[in-house]
Amino acid sequence: MTNYVEHLQPELIVNYCKLVIVSVDSPMLSKDIKDGLGATFPFLSDEDKKVITELEIVDTTDKYHPVAIPYTFVLDRDRTIYKIYNGWWYVGRPTVEELRMDLRALMSRRQDWWYDKTPPPYAQKSDELTFHMER
């Protein structure tokens, strides 16, 4: 998480992208962790495991302390799932660079991504990319 605070957080502020953390920690502990890290993004508390149970992402390896399987979801503006990272193995968790690429891909769908005029070959009509075209 420290790499996100150090490297991703400053970019999110200027990039209009959001980062949200969910854990089974209490709100009080979440606040301590957030403040300790110097994080400005929100930490949500699923203390009773209701949400992670509904989503079927509970890690029951330790039956006394069920926690979330560390999935990361990259969501578009309307919460459409763009990408899913399974962080069961640490190497499965997305790096700052991978998240930057994902967020770039999503932000570039905005009509105002090209400040002046969309250059070819990007200025092509598609269902997904509706750029303003001037020829």
Add this chain to the structure above:
Amino acid sequence: MRDDLKPGNTFPDIELPNHDKETVTLSSLVRGFPTVLVFSRGYF
């Protein structure tokens, strides 16, 4: 993981208390911007 959680589908608008004990919805946090949603093992 639940079957409907796959690329192209809408992530459910989950509702949870935040670090200040205020109940918030995911949609109120996303507010029309790309969002990285991390499920953390936490520290307990």
